[in-house]
Amino acid sequence: MRDVMQTPDEETPYECFxxxxxxxxxxxxxxCPECGSEMRNRQTPLE
Structure with a gap:
């Protein structure tokens, strides 16, 4: 797994499952504003 550097002021992409x-x-x-499902941070690897 890789480490992801994030700062609180950084814009991050989120994707609907x-x-x-x-x-x-x-x-x-x-x-999600379209369907109401959970969103995930795309910069966080899925396990």
């Missing part, structure tokens, strides 16, 4: 919508935000955007 269900519909694939991508949002760029500084903080966790919460549920």
């Amino acid at each position: 269900e519909c694939g919508t991508v949002i760029v935000a500084e903080d966790d955007p919460g549920p």
Whole structure:
């Protein structure tokens, strides 16, 4: 696994697990605005 450098002021891409919508935000955007499913930080590797 690789380490990801993140700063609180950095915009990060988040992707919806269900519909694939991508949002760029500084903080966790919460549920997907399109379908309401969980969003994931794309810079965090999936295990």
